[in-house]
Amino acid sequence: MTQALRVRVWRGGRDGAFQAYEVPRRESQTVLDVVTYIQRFLEPDLAYRFACRVGMCGSCAMTVNGAARWTCRTHVDRVAVDDRLEIAPLRNLPVIRDLVADMREFFDKWARAGGRFQGERTRREEFARVPPQSEARRQVDAGIECIGCGVCYASCDVVTWNPDYLGPAALNRAWTLVQDVRDRAGAARLEAVAGDAGCHSCHTHMSCTARCPKGISPTAGISGLKRAVMRATLKGEL
Amino acid sequence: MTRKAEAVLWIAQRASAAVLALCVVVHLATVIYAVQGGLSAAEILGRTRGSGAWLAFYATFVVAVAIHAPIGLRAVLKEWLAWRGASRDLALLALSVFLAWTGLRAALAVFA
Numbered sequence: 001m002t003q004a005l006r007v008r009v010w011r012g013g014r015d016g017a018f019q020a021y022e023v024p025r026r027e028s029q030t031v032l033d034v035v036t037y038i039q040r041f042l043e044p045d046l047a048y049r050f051a052c053r054v055g056m057c058g059s060c061a062m063t064v065n066g067a068a069r070w071t072c073r074t075h076v077d078r079v080a081v082d083d084r085l086e087i088a089p090l091r092n093l094p095v096i097r098d099l100v101a102d103m104r105e106f107f108d109k110w111a112r113a114g115g116r117f118q119g120e121r122t123r124r125e126e127f128a129r130v131p132p133q134s135e136a137r138r139q140v141d142a143g144i145e146c147i148g149c150g151v152c153y154a155s156c157d158v159v160t161w162n163p164d165y166l167g168p169a170a171l172n173r174a175w176t177l178v179q180d181v182r183d184r185a186g187a188a189r190l191e192a193v194a195g196d197a198g199c200h201s202c203h204t205h206m207s208c209t210a211r212c213p214k215g216i217s218p219t220a221g222i223s224g225l226k227r228a229v230m231r232a233t234l235k236g237e238l
Numbered sequence: 239m240t241r242k243a244e245a246v247l248w249i250a251q252r253a254s255a256a257v258l259a260l261c262v263v264v265h266l267a268t269v270i271y272a273v274q275g276g277l278s279a280a281e282i283l284g285r286t287r288g289s290g291a292w293l294a295f296y297a298t299f300v301v302a303v304a305i306h307a308p309i310g311l312r313a314v315l316k317e318w319l320a321w322r323g324a325s326r327d328l329a330l331l332a333l334s335v336f337l338a339w340t341g342l343r344a345a346l347a348v349f350a
Contacts, residue, residue, distance in 0.1 A: 161317035195244030196316065226248070233245045 005080060007034055009046065010088040013095050018086065019043075031064050031071035031079065035087060035099065048099040055213065058147035061154070062099050063088040068154040070213040090154035106150050106167070113170035113198070114189035119182050128182045139179040143172045143221050145214045152208035152218055164197040168208035168218030171199055175221030178228055187237045190229050194238065199225040239327065247309050254306035261299040286348040293349040300341030308334040 005025050008018040023037050032050055039046040050060040055073040062071050064079050065086050076085065093101035121128065130137050152168035153159055159167050166174075174193045177183045193199050202222045209217040232238045272281070286292045308330040315321040315330075 158317070191241050195241040196239075196313075196322075198241070200244060200248040201313070229245050230249055233242060233249060238242045238245060 004083070005034060005076065006084045007038065008084075008086045009035070009038060009043075009099070010095075011043075011046075011098055013097055016095070016098075018088075025076070025083070029076045031062070031069065031074045031076060031085065031087065032060050034076060034085060035062075035071065046099070047097045056147060058149035061090055061149040061151045063090060063154065068151040068211055070149055070151065073213060090150050092154050092156065092159045093150065101150070101154075103150060106153050106169070107148070109166045109170040110148075110173055112192065113166045113174040114177065114185055114192040115170060115173040117177060117180065117183055118185040120184050121182070130181055134181075136179045136181055139221075139224065140176045143176045143216055143218070146172055146216055147214060149213065151211050151213055152216075155207040155211040157205055157207065158201055158203055162196070162201055165201050166193065166198055168202075168222065171202070171225060172216060172218040172221040175224050178225065187232055190225070190232050191238055193225050194229045194233075199229065202226075247312070250305050251309040254302040254309075257298065257302040258306055261295070261302060264295065265299065283348060287350075289349065293345055296345035296348075297342060300338060300345055303341060304334045304338035307337060 003025055005023045007021045007023050009021060010016055011019045021038050021042050023034050023042075026033070032053065035046070035048050036050075039048065048060075048062070050072060051057040052059075053072045055070055058070070060071045061068060063069075063086075064071065064074060065081060065084075067079075068090055069079070071087075079085065087099065089095045089099050090101040093103060093106060096102050146169060148169060150169070152172075156165075156168055158165050171193055174189055177185065178189060183189075195201075199222045202219070204219055204223070206217075206219045209219045212218065229238065272285075311333070312326065312330055315326055
């Protein structure tokens with residue numbers, strides 16, 4: 001292991017530029033450690049986001065050497081090329097400043113995709129029993145651990161080409177609700193995720209699936225939505 | 239265009255793709271088989287003239303192309319040229335009619 005990392009960090013807004021820093025190399029160092037070092041010792045006004053540092057909150061995602069990653073769980077050893085790192089804000093989102101992207105559109109799309117659970121039972125009724133081994137529950141399990149980091153959204157070329165596209169995370173969320181036997185949004189949610197802005201725009205490039213730090217496959221959920229919308233359309237329910 | 243209409247277009251494109259997969263295989267296999275001993279216009283016409291089966295096959299092929307290609311181009315035009323809205327859909331409808339018209343004319347020409 002060499003003594004120093006050469007790090008280029010995006011500074012400024014959309015028209016900003018990369019700035020070079022030298023950061024001491026440490027054992028088990030994460031990319032977030034590198035950014036934090038720069039902010040504490042070299043560039044006090046460097047803007048970046050983080051909270052939990054353990055891969056739960058989804059706030060520290062950035063573009064590292066060209067690929068979107070959660071920086072708190074990404075070890076420098078795994079991503080540095082010739083002891084060089086290039087760190088930029090997430091793609092497909094407006095840059096606020098430095099490494100901070102504006103996540104509003106990302107989360108607004110969750111709402112547009114019908115991402116809110118709509119049940120019918122009240123607290124005075126019995127809990128719904130959902131067999132853990134049922135197919136629907138297994139489908140939910142496969143997608144439910146999303147932490148909303150935006151890595152899939154930043155990795156999706158369809159979002160780049162088609163800014164209206166709801167994106168992998170919002171559609172994955174919708175799929176977990178379509179598979180939730182307690183949910184009653186039904187055809188309304190399927191209509192929200194159908195069409196040119198929804199699941200039908202997915203080209204199955206699978207960048208979201210390749211990059212998701214939680215190992216979720218939004219592509220599989222989007223395929224499920226396509227099938228569900230097709231069935232609803234053919235039955236005249238849409 | 240409504241979400242439902244967009245979903246119907248997606249279904250139409252997938253269904254026409256399934257038809258095309260079969261048609262292309264039959265078409266290519268026939269071409270490879272037919273050119274074994276050299277191929278002339280007279281030979282082709284000898285097979286297709288008066289053959290209701292070949293007319294039905296190529297008519298199906300042409301209709302599948304006329305459905306499939308414009309829907310695929312619809313996404314390409316949106317993503318690469320940012321052309322969307324009614325003008326794009328009307329232009330693609332015209333393309334669909336053009337493909338169907340010229341294709342069916344050709345299929346009919348080798349039949350009659």
